[in-house]
Amino acid sequence: MTIFAAPIFDATVIFQDQELFKGQGAASLWAEKLSKELEIPITVEKIGTGWALCGRQDGADCTWGIMGQRLKAFKRT
Template identity: 60%
Template sequence: MNTVFAAPVFDTSVIYEGKELFKGKSAAENWAKKLGAELDCAATVQKIGTGWAICGNVDGDDCIWAIHGQRLKRINEQG
């Protein structure tokens, strides 16, 4: 099964407050489209410091995704 979470993210990134974010808005938007299609949710991008993250709402939870180890990872997980 192909999933956006297993696909390597080779786009240029920046580190801001210990989080690896997309350097460019268009790269983040391309990944947001893929993520939104897979999770069946609206996914947008948001500027955070010097980079871009993907934002969406899944099952009533506001989520923010960035990059970790060349993969998409939710960065606002609780607990």
């Protein structure tokens, strides 16, 4: 099963219309899982009041948050 289909039941916050992880620890655990699936380094970054997953995929900077209890890539504003 892909990590993008796995439900995320961790606490979240909304910052600038993006749903992010509330805690750094939860974000770090998901970053490890995402890193294994995509086979790229993934870090966690504080964005406003929440934490996002960040990495570089196919030559482009990517940021992932949460949408509908699933990981979702989004554009940073």
